[in-house]
Amino acid sequence: MINVLFVCLGNICRSPIAEATFRELVKKRGLQDKISCDSAGTAGYHIGQLPDQRTIKNAEKHGLKLTHRGRKLSVADLDAFDHIVVMDEANFKDVNDLYYKTKHKTPSADKLFLLRDHDPETRGIKEVPDPYYESEPFFEDVYQIVWRSNEALLDYLIEKHQIVKTEE
Template identity: 40%
Template sequence: MIKVLFVCTGNICRSPTADGVFRKIVDQAGLSNEIGIDSCGLSAYHVGELPDPRSREMAESRGYDLNDIRSRKIKPSDYIQFDYILAMDDGHLRDMRRQAPSEHQHRIELFLDYHPEMAGQSVPDPYYGGSNGFVRVFDMIEETSNNLLSHIRKQHGL
């Protein structure tokens, strides 16, 4: 099984959104038995909590369900167990590269590197902004997730 982990700060906005969106895309492609998906945060501020209500509302309006996702903090074993460890922003990327064993550095990437026009950029944190921030984040995540799945299918012959 190919395992994908989405990582943001507190695991209540960006990474659970990517988790829920990618999970549905993978389900629709009939690849749920081939690709495992999870999300986490670098901090423990929200451990055990549901995603932010604004993320859940936006998800619902677009046909996604984030209600089975609970915030968790990244664990050292995640760097070993996951094939793709995708940072939502460049700060997360730097932090994870400092934490991960050298032999697993290649698994850590910036999520938007899979976006056709936004490689090297960060998904903005919508937490402190208005609803337009959540719309923009969902648009980025949906497009990037489709490209990520195409990449995984090609790389792993799925």
């Protein structure tokens, strides 16, 4: 089983929608027995809370139900997940620093990377923008970014790990 963790700051906007869209893509390809995912935040502001209501509303518009409860990234996550996919540079630095501090080495580019490293429309922008202080339409932009980035990420993981759908 390949385990993927999506990380943002508070775990109530970007990483929950990234987790939900990725899970949906995995399901559509029939790979639930091969790939799993979760999400976390680098800060503990929203531990135990459901995602932001605007994130929930936007997800529902796309047929996704968000039930994830906010949690903070833990040291145990660094070993439990094969890939840690971060939404922006500041949180990437925080995860990288935690990894270095606890593992005494820098994580590989295979282990820790930005989600938009896989965005076919990145146009040089490497971060998923944080919609928290923005209006509802901005949440749709974030959804579109994570959806297309996750499609490419899933293709990458299938190829990298030579994942083959189990015949039923």
